[in-house]
Amino acid sequence: MENQRPLILVSNDDGITAKGISELIKFLRPLGEIVVMAPDMARSGTACSLTVKEPIHYQLLRKEVGLTVYKCSGTPADCVKLAFHTVLDRKPSLVVGGINHGDNSAVNVHYSGTMGVVMEGCLKGVPSIGFSICSHDPNADFEPAGEYIRDLARKVLEKGLPALTCLNVNIPAVKELKGVRVCRQTKGQWVNEWENFAHKDDAHYYWLTGNFENAEPDNEETDHWALDNGYIAITPTTVDVTAYGLMDELKSWF
Amino acid sequence: MENQRPLILVSNDDGITAKGISELIKFLRPLGEIVVMAPDMARSGTACSLTVKEPIHYQLLRKEVGLTVYKCSGTPADCVKLAFHTVLDRKPSLVVGGINHGDNSAVNVHYSGTMGVVMEGCLKGVPSIGFSICSHDPNADFEPAGEYIRDLARKVLEKGLPALTCLNVNIPAVKELKGVRVCRQTKGQWVNEWENFAHKDDAHYYWLTGNFENAEPDNEETDHWALDNGYIAITPTTVDVTAYGLMDELKSWF
Numbered sequence: 001m002e003n004q005r006p007l008i009l010v011s012n013d014d015g016i017t018a019k020g021i022s023e024l025i026k027f028l029r030p031l032g033e034i035v036v037m038a039p040d041m042a043r044s045g046t047a048c049s050l051t052v053k054e055p056i057h058y059q060l061l062r063k064e065v066g067l068t069v070y071k072c073s074g075t076p077a078d079c080v081k082l083a084f085h086t087v088l089d090r091k092p093s094l095v096v097g098g099i100n101h102g103d104n105s106a107v108n109v110h111y112s113g114t115m116g117v118v119m120e121g122c123l124k125g126v127p128s129i130g131f132s133i134c135s136h137d138p139n140a141d142f143e144p145a146g147e148y149i150r151d152l153a154r155k156v157l158e159k160g161l162p163a164l165t166c167l168n169v170n171i172p173a174v175k176e177l178k179g180v181r182v183c184r185q186t187k188g189q190w191v192n193e194w195e196n197f198a199h200k201d202d203a204h205y206y207w208l209t210g211n212f213e214n215a216e217p218d219n220e221e222t223d224h225w226a227l228d229n230g231y232i233a234i235t236p237t238t239v240d241v242t243a244y245g246l247m248d249e250l251k252s253w254f
Numbered sequence: 255m256e257n258q259r260p261l262i263l264v265s266n267d268d269g270i271t272a273k274g275i276s277e278l279i280k281f282l283r284p285l286g287e288i289v290v291m292a293p294d295m296a297r298s299g300t301a302c303s304l305t306v307k308e309p310i311h312y313q314l315l316r317k318e319v320g321l322t323v324y325k326c327s328g329t330p331a332d333c334v335k336l337a338f339h340t341v342l343d344r345k346p347s348l349v350v351g352g353i354n355h356g357d358n359s360a361v362n363v364h365y366s367g368t369m370g371v372v373m374e375g376c377l378k379g380v381p382s383i384g385f386s387i388c389s390h391d392p393n394a395d396f397e398p399a400g401e402y403i404r405d406l407a408r409k410v411l412e413k414g415l416p417a418l419t420c421l422n423v424n425i426p427a428v429k430e431l432k433g434v435r436v437c438r439q440t441k442g443q444w445v446n447e448w449e450n451f452a453h454k455d456d457a458h459y460y461w462l463t464g465n466f467e468n469a470e471p472d473n474e475e476t477d478h479w480a481l482d483n484g485y486i487a488i489t490p491t492t493v494d495v496t497a498y499g500l501m502d503e504l505k506s507w508f
Contacts, residue, residue: 047331048364055451057458077365082460085448107377109495110302111331123361123443155507164441165497182504184496187418189377194339197309198285205309206336210486236497240362242438242492243419250421250436250490253409 005066006032006093006157009121011079013043013100013113015063016071024131026068027095027149031157033066035092037083039070039113044102046113048077048120058082076113077118077127080120088129090165093157095121098131098169099142099149105132105170105233106186106212106224115237122166122239127156129166134227135173148180148232163204168235170227178230186222188215190239259320260286260347260411263375265333267297267354267367270315274353277396278385280433281403282350285411287320289346291337293367294325299462300354300367302331302374306352312336330367330380334374347411349375351421352385353396353403359386359424359477359487360440360466369422369491376420376493381410383420388481389427399425402434402486424481432484439489440476444470 008028012021016038020190025034029151037058056074063069070087072079080095098118104112114130123129131149152169161167171177193210196203216226259344262282266275271293279288291312310328317323324341326333334349351371358366368384375382387394387402415421425431447464450457468478480487 021356039453042307045304045306047303047370049301049303049367050299050365050462052299052462053296055453055461057459059458081447081462085460086458107493110373110377110493111304113303117300119364123364123444139325142409159507162497162500165500168404180508182472182508184493184498185269186499187494189379190335198310199311202311204313204340205311205338207309208306208332208335234504236500237495238440238497239361239364239495240439241491241495243416244438245491246416246419246490247438248438253413254434254436 004191007090008032008090008094008096009035009083009088010034010036011038011076011117012098013046013076014038015039015042018101019138019218020101020142024096024099028153029066031150031153033101035083036086036250037072037087039076039079040073043075043113045110045111046116049117051074051075051078056082060223076116077120080117084124092126094153095126096153100132101138101140102136102169103132103134103170104130105227109185109237118166119124119239122164127161129153129156129169129198131169131171133171133173140173143222144175146179148177150213164238164240166237168237170233171225172227172230174230180234181226181231183223183226183233183235184221186216186224187215188213258289261344262286262288262348263337263342263346264288264290264350265330266352267300267330267370269291269293269296272355273356273392274396278353281400282407283320285404285407289337289342290323291326291333291341293329293330294332295331297367299365299480300329300370300372301365303329305329305332305448312335330370331374334371336341338378346380348407349382349409354389355363355392355394356423357386357388357424358384359481360442363422363439363491372502374421375495376418379414383407383410383423385423385425387425387427394427398429400406400430418492418494420491422491424477426481426484428484431486434488435480435485437477437480437487437489438475440468440470442467445486456507
């Protein structure tokens with residue numbers, strides 16, 4: 001029966017009109033019933049943020065066999081929470097965020113609204129994957145990644161993921177992908193982060209910008225190495241952020 | 255010399271006018287030179303979000319011996335990034351977020367703007383601590399926690415914290431604290447998260463609300479157990495969110 005196909009919830013942070021989410025829907029449709037609840041405008045850099053100071057609203061945009069699309073005025077994490085509460089008639093088998101226009105590897109995982117979708121899905125107990133392409137081009141070419149994306153989503157539908165664990169998948173913007181690499185988060189930090197300008201004689205205005213300084217550019221285990229070398233980087237990611245390794249030492253402080 | 259005292263950067267997510275940040279500054283002043291860069295309004299639930307679609311602005315509010323206070327139009331994480339780029343004349347010895355009006359234990363760590371401050375400080379390579387009290391009362395009584403907060407900040411100044419590791423400290427809102435417990439993040443999830451209402455004949459408006467369902471209420475290792483039993487919960491927290499335990503299994507998929 002139609003309603004026994006896997007149910008897949010899709011959202012993003014670039015908003016419902018972005019090419020990345022349309023492409024993602026196209027790649028995933030053969031795998032199941034798709035419900036989309038995506039922000040009504042771009043929500044980049046919103047991490048796992050929630051809308052707490054005002055109400056949010058959602059609206060049906062279209063419904064056809066196998067695909068229902070809603071837009072929502074909330075953040076990416078709001079979209080997932082609200083979809084679970086309202087439009088999903090059963091627990092989904094998969095939550096997917098993306099495809100983000102821009103890299104969410106390394107420390108970017110903490111700022112990413114796409115990963116906000118994914119971490120929220122994971123916190124709801126559903127296997128969740130975020131896909132991002134290393135290009136901010138609104139018309140980026142997602143086609144080379146299509147088969148990889150569908151294959152990974154199919155594998156996760158079949159095998160599941162452990163509790164509190166999701167996948168952060170970054171895709172180099174190249175024509176010829178070399179394959180996939182399972183990676184860890186690259187160590188490094190953003191530098192030169194602000195562009196200063198004056199407005200009405202006030203010199204204290206700043207636009208966010210910056211460069212990522214990779215602290216371990218030659219380490220083949222990292223997501224950046226994979227991306228720099230033409231591979232899709234699959235970084236398993238936990239939502240249990242307890243630093244277990246420090247617990248005994250900390251206890252000795254008291 | 256004055257400028258050789260430890261430099262401590264303070265921010266929060268309730269905004270510069272909240273009682274919690276004033277109390278935090280009071281508790282920390284004996285330990286060093288304090289610079290505050292805090293949001294100009296409440297920014298609860300903003301996680302590690304960044305302002306990417308518009309410029310941000312900061313402004314000096316006051317300067318006295320040992321204390322300089324700025325307000326900023328950005329998110330908590332923006333505040334930390336901008337302070338490092340602009341007003342700090344050297345790398346701080348400590349970044350402190352809070353004291354948040356409201357619990358940031360368990361999964362709330364992912365939504366918390368207070369922890370956005372702390373995770374950003376940690377990503378900058380500085381020992382960082384977030385303090386939150388389990389009360390949304392704007393006039394909450396922080397006094398019972400004062401000595402504990404100063405003591406923990408002093409210990410972190412002395413001993414440091416490992417790279418990529420920070421502290422998430424939650425404080426029960428009680429007169430008589432029983433002491434501190436080093437904990438891990440409680441497993442569980444938010445339920446009944448939305449309050450629905452209609453506006454102008456449109457029934458699809460929702461306010462965020464909800465209850466946290468603790469999946470392990472009797473587990474003495476968890477932050478919730480500590481809080482429920484009158485202890486300050488200190489949860490060591492990592493910003494390396496790689497799920498190392500899944501890497502080998504994932505590699506076997508390809």
